[in-house]
Amino acid sequence: MTLARPESPPRCSSPLSQRYEQIRRFTLALAEPLTDEDCQVQSMPDASPTKWHLAHVTWFFETFILERFEPGFRAFEPMFRVLFNSYYQGVGERHPRPQRGLITSPTLAQVKRYRADVDARMLSLLAARPDDAQLNELLTLGLHHEQQHQELLLTDIKHALSFNPLHGPYAKRWPIGAVSPQPPQWHGFDGGMFQLGHESSRDGDFCFDNETPRHGTYLAPFELASRPVSNGEFMAFMDDDGYRRPELWLSMGWDWVQAEQRDAPLYWRQEENRWLTHTLQGQVEIDPHTPACHLSFFEAEAYARWAGARLPTEAEWELAARRLIKSSPTHGNFAERGAFHPLPASVPDGGEPLQMYGDVWEWTQSNYNPYPGYRPLPGAVGEYNGKFMCNQFVLRGGSCATPAGHVRASYRNFFPPDAQWQFTGLRLAR
Known part of the structure; x- marks a missing residue:
């Protein structure tokens, strides 16, 4: 295509x-x-x-x-x-x-x-x-x-x-090729006071109102994983009865698993001892090295708990994104590439986290709340963001379906915790 x-x-x-x-x-x-x-x-x-x-x-x-x-x-x-x-x-x-x-x-x-x-x-x-x-x-x-x-x-x-049993593709170019798997690494970040929010000198002149005002926030020292969690790593969670262990889930998450009878991410299905998934390229076998996607906040949080880690806060994510040298919000696996699917990391991390932009939106543990001093825009356009600041969680970084140049370090996406149909994944923190 x-x-x-x-x-x-x-x-x-x-x-x-x-x-x-x-x-x-x-x-x-x-x-x-x-x-x-x-x-x-x-x-x-x-x-x-x-x-x-x-x-x-x-x-x-x-x-x-x-x-x-x-x-x-x-x-x-x-x-x-x-x-x-x-x-x-x-x-x-x-x-x-x-x-x-x-x-x-x-x-x-x-x-x-x-x-x-x-x-x-x-x-x-x-x-x-x-x-x-x-x-x-x-x-x-x-x-x-x-x-x-x-x-x-x-x-x-x-x-x-995904409901069509013919599994006809939207795009007829499956982009996944064999790669050398990149083992996850941890990258440390110092704590202290950090300025959170849109900064025109680095993020460009435009931002949505929910990225403002820029304000100070304190962070304890933390570590961030070098890449998003992969399909293979999420399969290990499933193989360890991750969907059947209530101690791994938030109470609302466990209620969701039970009510929806969940046992795998959205679009996954097992056939003859192999896992398949629906993609915009049609139905394909799941690649273990590709970032896991279409995860709800509940699934991401449960996996992080199982892995002995946690989800990052949105402030931690933004601090890490601003410290990157090799990564840019204009370079990554975005919609213009035409893959319309996350791609595996094919190179070593080189001392800093990979794939912060593009591939999958990364869940954070942060509630979607207004920043201190936030005011929505006047008139009807003020309904754009502010009225949704309830019962939602923040995601960062963009996905393989996001247009290039649309996201920035301060960009705040948000969805309710049970949402799965977006290209949503996770990166571990501790």
Whole structure:
């Protein structure tokens, strides 16, 4: 599968217009391998159809930018304001999330026309108001919002395709090759006061509001594993009755294991004494050296306990990421690589942790709480992050489905503890 890369030469001269075109094209490229039927399906309430993702990110630009800044604004279709609103109470009515797959009209072709119409109007607006700071700020937020939905498009269609017994691939290029396994090492970090949160000089000008304000926090000395936990290591946990030992699990986690009858990570199944897994490349045999993924927080925490270690805090993870010399949030196994699956570490760690960015989102033990002094953005866009700061845990680092350049050391992802359909794994700390 060949993807249209975000680096493709754009038509417009403004850097922000160029970035707008690049990101919008990449979203369409991610949907290109799918049939119209694929784009319609919704496999669970937490996932959304590809068609809905394509429309919702367009709705964002129409609702928050065109409606505010375009002279003589007229909605492409007034009902889209309801159909493709996600959770913005301040905007108005919303179609129920579990019923997004029932929206057979508009068709995929009509959604693509909606995108093209909004794109043309957005580019005209940007050409007319290139120096409008408020417009550019909202546009930048909208582009990062679209990149988040690029990842969701991949994880949601992976979940949907997993129910098809034909196991047809989304991408037809299995990337796993034989590698020399890298034994885990421990890397030590000194304690003391540490500044946590977005730092523009190192993280870039943009951040989400939940990455602020930058503030001091104290850390005790700690060690971090050199790479994420592998499939083979997680199999050892399973072989040691990890899913049948309540002493390894948090109380809520054990209740989840019992209620869901869990005995392996999501997408794993055993066949003739071998473990197989569903991937975006189709069904494949599990590689023991590849980072384990699609683990819930409960599974990650239980494994860490079994291994005699723990999950890192998000502050520990960020401190380690900022101390790295060889690793960068713009280099790693991200979506543009086209693997759409974690890849094994193939080189020695060289004295610092590997794979901090890309491959798998890494669970931390930190609750998703506001930083001291946090204030959400004003208006409806303030609903973006702040109202979800309850019953969620922080993940760091990005995954093989995250667009390159979208994450940074201060980036805070968050999910409830039972979520598995994202590319979520773990790295041990102690």
